[in-house]
Amino acid sequence: MRICTHYHKILRLWYEVYQASPFGSAVLLTTGVNILLTMIGIITGILVARLLGPQGRGELSAIQNIPGFIANVAMLGLPEAIVYFSSQKPDYAGHYLSSAIALALSFSPIFMIGGYFAMPFLLSAQSDKVITAARYYLLCLVPLSTFLVLPLYVLQGRNDFIAWNWLRLLPTLGWLVVIIIALVLNCASSVIVAAGYLVILALLFFPTVYVVFRRVSGPFLPNKYIVLQMLQYGFPSIISKLPGMLNIYFGQMVIAAFLSTQDLGFYAVAMTWGNFPSFFFIALGTSIFPRVASLNNRSQQINAFVQGIRLAFLLAIGFAISFIILTPWVFHWVFGNKFTPAVPLALIMIVIGAIGGLSLVIEEGLRGLGYPASIIWAKVGGLIVTAVVLFVLLRSLGVLGVVLAQLLAHSVVAAGLIVRSCQVTEHSPKALLYPTRQEFNTIWRFTRVLHKLVSEVK
Secondary structure (H helix, E strand, C coil): HHHHHHHHHHHHHHHHHHHHHHHHHHHHHHHHHHHHHHHHHHHHHHHHHHHHHHHHHHHHHHHHHCCCCHHHHHHCCCHHHHHHHHHHHHHHHHHHHHHHHHHHHHHHHHHHHHHHHHHHHCCCCHHHHHHHHHHHHHHHHHHHHHHHHHHHHHHHHHHHHHHHHHHHHHHHHHHHHHHHHHHCCCCCCCHHHHHHHHHHHCHHHHHHHHHHHHHHCCCCCHHHHHHHHHHHHHHHHHHHHHHHHHHHHHHHHHHHHCHHHHHHHHHHHHHHHHCHHHHHHHHHHHHHHHHHHHHHHHHHHHHHHHHHHHHHHHHHHHHHHHHHHHHHHHHHHHCCCHHHHHHHHHHHHHCCCCCCHHHHHHHHHHHHCCCCCCHHHHHHHHHHHHHHHHHHHHHCCHHHHHHHHHHHHHHHHHHHHHHHHHHHHHHHHHHHCCCCHHHHHHHHHHHHHHHHHHHHHH
């Protein structure tokens, strides 16, 4: 009875929040799910680190991350294209989804074969066991991603945030189940853990298809005209994302190719720690994309875009300061004393995470405005900085040089995106980043509504 009472209170107050701000409620829901994802990520990160140790954690990163990068590239920018077009024409969402899946399946063999033969080069410092596992992980991950990732984006494009948020929880929950089973069975094998996650992803195909067919308008038939539209939007989008993705994965590739597996384990744990504050940036970015794209008035689009950037800037400063203070005290307690040498890396990763979070929101807003190609040069500049600084620092500083290179690269990307946003919106950098008094008041009122929601639930 008490649970039912709380449930009805939550529904009533949620309706009040939605009436006050539909966009705010979408951000709130997505933020709540991202908080849950972050909490699960913290738990799995701790459990994996303690289960496998630095060596095994590095092996798992080598097996999963480079195939993950290739699988993302194989999407050809189609997730963003689905969001953009399905938000504009929700009744044709089935056509857009089926066309995207057909495109992805047509091109995926190129990436699977190329990645398979490139893996020994990309993982040249790793053992034959790790290279073989990464090859098979890639061959399974690419087709699974096509059927699990693309349907999620059609839900996002239709502003169906409830279904979208709950579906995207499932892989993370499945990963937690895999880690718990490995702990119970005392199975400290990176290869077996990675294989277990692939099994979970395969099982998630069925609930994903069920939800999409129930909530998305059909028919689900590819259309050659839609295919051309999606390629025209998706190709610039993946080109614009590719330098940024390389900035994220390039460090891991370099460590996997030239440094020890233990270094890769330290780097992976530090990167996980630096990404902990990312939940709100992801929520804000994924909400602002369809929000901006769905507005018909250009002035309204720009206002929504600028408000999102200002909020992201405040969050970046707040999160960076808070986590820099916390890290020396709690990092070794969370991951274990074996990972204490990674504390300096984690401090730098906190700053990278804050800068990257701001950049993510700007990118998603620019895509919503219809400028997927406008962020290319900022990302290319960041990639060039990464390559140059790595060339200079890798030999002398090792994994620390990799992290410093990423810090400089993310700073260059953020600066380039801010300059481009000023051009598009005709705002000065100060007007683009600093919230107005009215926006501070809006944030305060929204915070009071959230406080009321929490108080009522208690």
